[in-house]
Amino acid sequence: xxxxxxxxxKIASIKNTQKIxxxxxxxxxxxxxxxxxxxxATRPYSKKIxxxxxxxxxxxxxxxxxxxxxxxxxxxxxxxxxxxxGLCGGLNSNLFRLSLRQFRxxxxxxxxxxxxxxxxxxxxxxNGIGAKIIAQATKxxxxxxxxxxxxxxxxxxxxxxxxxxxxxxxxxxxxxxxxTQKPKLEQLLPVKSDELTPELAGHWDYLYEPDxxxxxxxxxxxxxxxxxxQGLVENNACEQAARMVAMKSASDxxxxxxxxxxxxxxxxxxxxxxxxxxxxxxxAAAV
Amino acid sequence: MTMTIHVDIVSAEERIYSGLAELVIAPAEEGDVGIAxxxxxLLTRLRAGEVRVKTDDDQTLPFFxxxxxxxxxxHMVSILADxxxxxxxxxxxxxxxxxxxxxxALSNRSEKLDYTKAQVELIEAVAQLRTLxxxxxxx
Numbered sequence: 001x002x003x004x005x006x007x008x009x010k011i012a013s014i015k016n017t018q019k020i021x022x023x024x025x026x027x028x029x030x031x032x033x034x035x036x037x038x039x040x041a042t043r044p045y046s047k048k049i050x051x052x053x054x055x056x057x058x059x060x061x062x063x064x065x066x067x068x069x070x071x072x073x074x075x076x077x078x079x080x081x082x083x084x085x086g087l088c089g090g091l092n093s094n095l096f097r098l099s100l101r102q103f104r105x106x107x108x109x110x111x112x113x114x115x116x117x118x119x120x121x122x123x124x125x126x127n128g129i130g131a132k133i134i135a136q137a138t139k140x141x142x143x144x145x146x147x148x149x150x151x152x153x154x155x156x157x158x159x160x161x162x163x164x165x166x167x168x169x170x171x172x173x174x175x176x177x178x179x180t181q182k183p184k185l186e187q188l189l190p191v192k193s194d195e196l197t198p199e200l201a202g203h204w205d206y207l208y209e210p211d212x213x214x215x216x217x218x219x220x221x222x223x224x225x226x227x228x229x230q231g232l233v234e235n236n237a238c239e240q241a242a243r244m245v246a247m248k249s250a251s252d253x254x255x256x257x258x259x260x261x262x263x264x265x266x267x268x269x270x271x272x273x274x275x276x277x278x279x280x281x282x283x284a285a286a287v
Numbered sequence: 288m289t290m291t292i293h294v295d296i297v298s299a300e301e302r303i304y305s306g307l308a309e310l311v312i313a314p315a316e317e318g319d320v321g322i323a324x325x326x327x328x329l330l331t332r333l334r335a336g337e338v339r340v341k342t343d344d345d346q347t348l349p350f351f352x353x354x355x356x357x358x359x360x361x362h363m364v365s366i367l368a369d370x371x372x373x374x375x376x377x378x379x380x381x382x383x384x385x386x387x388x389x390x391x392a393l394s395n396r397s398e399k400l401d402y403t404k405a406q407v408e409l410i411e412a413v414a415q416l417r418t419l420x421x422x423x424x425x426x
Contacts (some may be wrong), residue, residue: 041300044295045297048367052330164311207331209317218356219330229414
């Protein structure tokens, strides 16, 4: 009986796809746990260094580091962190959309943008729209190391020191929870003090050992590195979480599609059988 | 009632210690510093060595740090270590081995070697062993 052969083939192919999405979901789930522990482990350090930088912004140092001075901005540098692989829902595209909107706003004030990209997806996207890419790093894997991105950061910091860019931003996805990831564009340089802590108000300065210049330089470079690295680790956790959710809904949709097709197939089969029987009965009656 | 100061020790990988202390002794680049409550704000680099935290119940907790940054505010001390270990968690065998390797590399100048890197490794390993030794003695 050749009823609904097309439907059967379709069902089989959807079943195969579902197997793949299920497997990807499982892989993403286990990777998600790993990347999340990693993210939580490195969070205290970056939180602490951000706090010290906030304190520092309140101080009235005798030596002002170039990273702490506001300049008129004619060109900004942006480090975009993206994933290497796709199939993770709207994770990358949300971040790119947010960045492009910001770029357009800067464009209106005739501020130009230099980009550094980490991750394959970001590279191909920003190459595609013809953005000015200074540095890039791809294929960092699931457990990236600070050494992998130091080159990218250094390229940006050098540009900043030489005055080729007047502000530095980093764009990444912040991990809120498994279901929610928030794209974010954060200003790194010049260091800004947004909220004033009352206990730190007034005129004071640190004692520096051995001297302000060395210590501040060390601290500020470390600060940028640690924030970008934290962003990278968070983005990784986001990627796995987003992929898990995307693959789960893909598997569910495949299941729904299969049961619908199965229903249609069964109906067609039954109709064919009924028709055949009535044909036989009709034939017998005629004899 | 003695005055206490809040201490946070974090390394790049984890939060090592967070709590109150009467006194914190840290290996600053220009010599060890002892910090009690209401210390003036201070910002300095750390060398490899031992951080000792004297808690308010009169215990001394030793930690090894491989270097980093120390920030002091009148009410708090933050230690950002590149790598930090509680003294009791120091891997003696690994430290001894690292020391031996570094010494070998330094004495064996003929081969192509990164002189500064070996030196840094040696200093770190020695500091670790010293921390461990002190901890054992004071236990």
